[in-house]
Amino acid sequence: MLPHTENRLAGATLHLLSCPVCGQTVRYTSAEALACPCCGTHLFARKHASLSRAWAWLIAAVLCYIPANVLPIMETRTLFGRQDDTILSGVVYLWGAGSWPLAVVVFVASILVPLLKILSLSFLLLSVHFHWRWAPLQRTRLYRLLETIGPWSMLDIYVVALLVALVQLRGLATIQAGPGALAFAAVVVLTMLAAHAFDPRLIWDSVKETVHD
């Protein structure tokens, strides 16, 4: 069932706010230091310093993204020598082994998703920064998509963890986690933190009610 609207007013105009934890709608006078009268959660009209925090996490993520893709995430030592695997070479290996559905999954989760997350989050931040009015609905949906797919980039970290634990055949083959894994884990966490710091309501703040439908 769809709720009905009240003349398309923003919560910021009416000084109204719904508590994300208990759902209570609160009227506020000043934007700072507001606690939900019902459950005591600290409330903010907009997430505190949303843009600068999101930018900071994002820049940190970009810095980690390069070593995450260049450095090996896994080092395999066998009788015949040593092989370093980066994320991309892991995908190539899966593809070559004939399991292309999994190759696609790993490619999407480990390479495409972090890259798209970084790009689309920068796009969202820029769009808010310059008060673009264009397609707020699509941008909000993009943000929700970012939050949903965020955890899936952890896939490769889990794969490395399992391989490291299983392939410990003394003298025959051992697998070690490489420095790339550390950088990659950092990218996943940092992009998730950046997405959490971003406040999608900022997208709508620059859109006047009359512009939309």
Add this chain to the structure above:
Amino acid sequence: MNDRASTTVVVCHDCDLVQRCDRLAIGQRAQCVRCGAMLHRGAGMGLQARCALVLAGLLVFCLANGFPLVSMSAQGSRTATTLFGAALALWRQDMQPVAVLVVGTAMLIPLLELLVLGYLMFPLLWDRVPLGFDRILRLLHYLQPWGMAEVFLMGVLVALVKLAHLADIVIGAGLWAFGALILLLALNASQFDSRELWACYRTLKTD
């Protein structure tokens, strides 16, 4: 506004639109008219059914983490691992931050989620209010985005494929239990609405 008891004013958390929302019937969801964000969820299963789900989840969690997920044998030697074992292996290779991340996201946070849900809902069965209800509910709100058990299961599948041609792989009881755990976690999450739980708490408090 003549039907105040069943209609509430809601401000969308994604686009800041103020709108009215009727009380929802069982299984109904309210979406924001402008951006489609989910605002409210009506009561789904009854409290007892949800408590049962949490119990089942905890039971399956023990199975999923107590039994090996996968075991591998090659050239006469045999290795098996659980989720915790995998993280331990990372820890021993000086990858402590990654190990903590793996244990945290795939094991501790799902466990905490189940425990917290149980702690919040079981006392309500006997009309009791658990201690620190508001703080614990808030904790759940912050934990939820960081649970990644389903991604871990996908990771196990990818690892299986990578190892399949190198050695004999036996799928352990833990993996099946992990599959069940993910279904139960998803079911738990889909039935959970903090507002509804909060309303339950409020009526008990005023009584």
